[in-house]
Amino acid sequence: xxxxxxxxIVVKQRKYFQTGATLxxxxxxxxxxxxxxxxxxxxxxxxxxxxxxxxxxxxxxxxCETGLVxxxxxxxxxxxxxxxxxxxxxxxxxxxxxxxxxxPSPYGVTLIMSPWNxxxxxxxxxxxxxxxxxxxxxxxxxxxSPHTSNVIQHILSKCFDPQxxxxxxxxRAENTFLLREHFDYIFFTGSQSVGKEVMRNAAEHxxxxxxxxxxxxxxxxxxxxxxxxxxxxxxxxxxxxxxxTCVAPDYVYCHRSVKDRLIKEVQTQIxxxxxxxxxxxxxxxxxxxxxxxxxxLGLIDExxxxxxxxxxxxxLQIEPTVLDNVSFSDGVMQEEIFGPLMPxxxxxxxxxxxxxxxxxxxxxxxxxxxSDKSAAKEVTSRCGFGGGxxxxxIIHLATTEMGFGGFGESGxxxxxxxxxxxxxxxxxxxxxxxxxxxxxMRYQPxxxxxxxxxxxxxx
Numbered sequence: 001x002x003x004x005x006x007x008x009i010v011v012k013q014r015k016y017f018q019t020g021a022t023l024x025x026x027x028x029x030x031x032x033x034x035x036x037x038x039x040x041x042x043x044x045x046x047x048x049x050x051x052x053x054x055x056x057x058x059x060x061x062x063x064c065e066t067g068l069v070x071x072x073x074x075x076x077x078x079x080x081x082x083x084x085x086x087x088x089x090x091x092x093x094x095x096x097x098x099x100x101x102x103x104p105s106p107y108g109v110t111l112i113m114s115p116w117n118x119x120x121x122x123x124x125x126x127x128x129x130x131x132x133x134x135x136x137x138x139x140x141x142x143x144x145s146p147h148t149s150n151v152i153q154h155i156l157s158k159c160f161d162p163q164x165x166x167x168x169x170x171x172r173a174e175n176t177f178l179l180r181e182h183f184d185y186i187f188f189t190g191s192q193s194v195g196k197e198v199m200r201n202a203a204e205h206x207x208x209x210x211x212x213x214x215x216x217x218x219x220x221x222x223x224x225x226x227x228x229x230x231x232x233x234x235x236x237x238x239x240x241x242x243x244x245t246c247v248a249p250d251y252v253y254c255h256r257s258v259k260d261r262l263i264k265e266v267q268t269q270i271x272x273x274x275x276x277x278x279x280x281x282x283x284x285x286x287x288x289x290x291x292x293x294x295x296x297l298g299l300i301d302e303x304x305x306x307x308x309x310x311x312x313x314x315x316l317q318i319e320p321t322v323l324d325n326v327s328f329s330d331g332v333m334q335e336e337i338f339g340p341l342m343p344x345x346x347x348x349x350x351x352x353x354x355x356x357x358x359x360x361x362x363x364x365x366x367x368x369x370x371s372d373k374s375a376a377k378e379v380t381s382r383c384g385f386g387g388g389x390x391x392x393x394i395i396h397l398a399t400t401e402m403g404f405g406g407f408g409e410s411g412x413x414x415x416x417x418x419x420x421x422x423x424x425x426x427x428x429x430x431x432x433x434x435x436x437x438x439x440x441m442r443y444q445p446x447x448x449x450x451x452x453x454x455x456x457x458x459x
Contacts, residue, residue, distance in 0.1 A: 001170055003177040006138075009166045010181045013109045013136040016163040022106060022134045025084050029077060031131055034159045036073045039066060039124070042155055046120055049147035053119065054241065055285035055317070064241070065121040068398060072125050075400040075417055076132040083132070083421045094457035097437055103428040106134030107208070108184035110424060113175070113198070115190045116144035116288050117244040117338075122212075123152055126187045127165070129420030135185070136164050140178055143171040144288050183207055185424060189246075192409060210413030210423055212246070213406050214336050217365040218357055219249035219393065220379065222350070223257050225369035229391070231265035234342075235273055237367070237393025239320045242285045243340040247365040249393050250337055251326070253353060256346040263324060263344060267307045270320045278319050279312050286316040287339065293318070296339035299332040308340070328356070350375055357383050362408030367393045386410050 021027060039046070047061040056065075084104055091100040110130050114123035123141050130137045139156065141149040146169075153167040168174055179201035188198045189212040202209045219237075221230050238249050254262050275281050287293040293316045300309060301323065308321035318340050326332060326343040333343060347353050357366070366385040370376050376390050386406040387396050397404040397416070405414025415423045441450035 001168055001174055001177070003180070006168060006174065006177045007181065009138060009162060009168070010109060010183070012163045013138065013166065017106075017108050017136050022136060022164070025081055028080060028084075028132055028134055031160065031164070032073050032077055032080075032128065035124075035128070035131075035155075036070060036077075038155045038159050039070060039073075042151065045154075046148070046151050049145075049151045050120065052147040053116070053145040054244070054288060055315075056241065057283040057285075060241070060283065060285075061120075065118055068121050069124040069128065072128045072400060072416070072420070076128055076421070079418070080132050080421075083418065084134070091431070092457075094454075095431060095433070096439075097434045099432040101430055101432070103430055104133070104421075104425045105428050107424060107426055108135060110135045110137045110185040110187065111140065111178060111181075111183040112137055113140045113178070113186070113188045113190065114142060115246075116142035117241060117246065119145035119148040120152065122189050126189075126210075126415055126420065127156075129415050130185075130187070130424045131165070133421050133424035135424055137166075138178065138183070139165065139167045140175065141167070141169065143169070185209070187413075187415075187423070188212065195411070210415065211406065211411040212404075212413075212415075213364065213409070213411040214246040214338070215361055215363040215406075215410040216250040216333070216336055217247060217363040217367070217385070217388075219252045219367040219369070220353055221252060221254035221258060221262055221369045222372065222375060223255040224371040224375075225258065226371070226391075227258060227261050227265050230369040231262060231269045232273075233392050234367075234369075235266055235269040235320070238342050239270070239274070239340050240394065242287060242318070244285075244288065244338055245394065246338075247387075247394055247397055248338075249342075249365075249367055250363070251333065251343040251345060253345050253347060253356075256348055259324075259344060259346050263306060263322060266322055266342070270307060270322075274320055278308070279310060279315070279317050284317065287318060288316075290316065292339070296337070296341065299335075299337060299339075299341060301326075301330065301332070304330075350378065354379060354382050357385075362386070362406075362410050364406045364410035365389075365393075365396070384408060 047058045050056040050061045086101045086103050088101045091098050112126050141152050149169050156165050156167050182205045186202050186209045192213045195211045195213050278284050304323040304325055306322050306324045308319035311318045321341045323343045326345050362384040364386045366388040368379050369391050389396050400417030403414035403419030404416045441453045
């Protein structure tokens with residue numbers, strides 16, 4: 001798509017938004033219902049595209065993508081009228097007689113840029129929030145997941161006029177053209193390097209942004225943990241989508257006394273969940289492309305493999321792999337893995353864990369397996385991270401009742417449910433002052449009596 005074509009889309013959306021057409025809650029509800037129906041009717045087509053792009057099974061596609069989007073739509077349909085109402089707030093005595101309230105208002109023309117690892121969910125979920133809040137949207141799915149991008153374009157073009165919701169496909173050129181445009185809000189999910197570029201371009205127009213990035217999310221296992229359960233849940237979270245999950249446990253940081261037992265249980269769980277030959281498992285996915293396949297293989301130190309390690313270039317698959325005796329100076333610990341490699345590191349004290357994690361860039365997620373409530377409180381209070389779980393992995397992002405987002409190097413802002421509505425909403429603070437009374441104290445010429453009255457009201 002050319003730069004002029006993209007500019008035309010933005011111009012048309014701005015004109016449409018300025019008509020006030022998106023302000024009606026009924027219009028928003030109607031659009032969300034159309035989207036829900038279209039997703040439901042195209043479920044098999046969506047899942048087929050996800051299998052082609054990432055090798056995902058139908059079950060995993062529904063559990064981690066389609067189902068979560070439908071849940072987000074259902075939540076918004078249930079609550080949108082309440083979210084969209086003006087909210088009256090207390091008026092101080094100094095503003096007598098007035099009515100003070102906060103008015104939820106959409107930003108306007110928004111840009112949603114999504115990644116390839118969960119290409120359907122990470123495109124449609126923020127779109128649902130943007131539309132519920134009353135915005136128009138330009139959607140830019142990833143060029144690395146072309147089959148899913150095509151389905152997204154098909155669905156959204158059937159549901160919405162491009163002056164309301166438009167899809168821009170393509171690669172870097174289109175991304176560059178989009179970031180040159182003046183949007184009222186930008187929502188980006190992807191890598192830190194591209195996130196910096198998004199923020200740099202947004203600054204030209206002072207456009208607010210939400211950045212959902214990534215990082216090396218630690219998974220801590222202490223000596224009090226239920227090791228069998230921890231291994232089961234860690235294996236699920238780590239190797240889901242072949243490790244290509246922004247909140248996957250990047251590495252396991254376990255107490256030295258339980259390391260050998262944990263690795264043994266992890267090995268058992270890998271076989272239980274993926275079979276003796278994971279590369280033959282039809283429900284085990286693949287790496288998105290050869291570039292990332294080679295990058296992940298380059299992080300493997302063969303001397304440290306205690307499980308897995310095999311790969312198939314034809315299918316772009318890498319076995320669930322465990323690396324033992326890893327240190328923070330190893331290559332696999334210098335970048336976010338974003339693949340099916342599980343480095344295992346050890347610690348001796350909880351204070352060491354907290355100090356080490358806080359010395360690194362803030363991760364998007366943190367997981368802690370423990371039976372010690374005081375230790376859990378200590379870690380969650382003192383460590384900086386976006387969100388996480390105690391005695392589980394991943395599931396904290398699968399609820400509409402909590403916002404999901406990063407912190408520091410792992411991003412800024414959050415979404416899902418009410419938090420998502422708030423992200424795409426500007427709350428106007430308004431005082432409705434009555435005309436039948438006008439106290440003279442604030443006007444010049446100032447008098448001592450008026451000063452005393454002001455001091456009384458503003459204490």
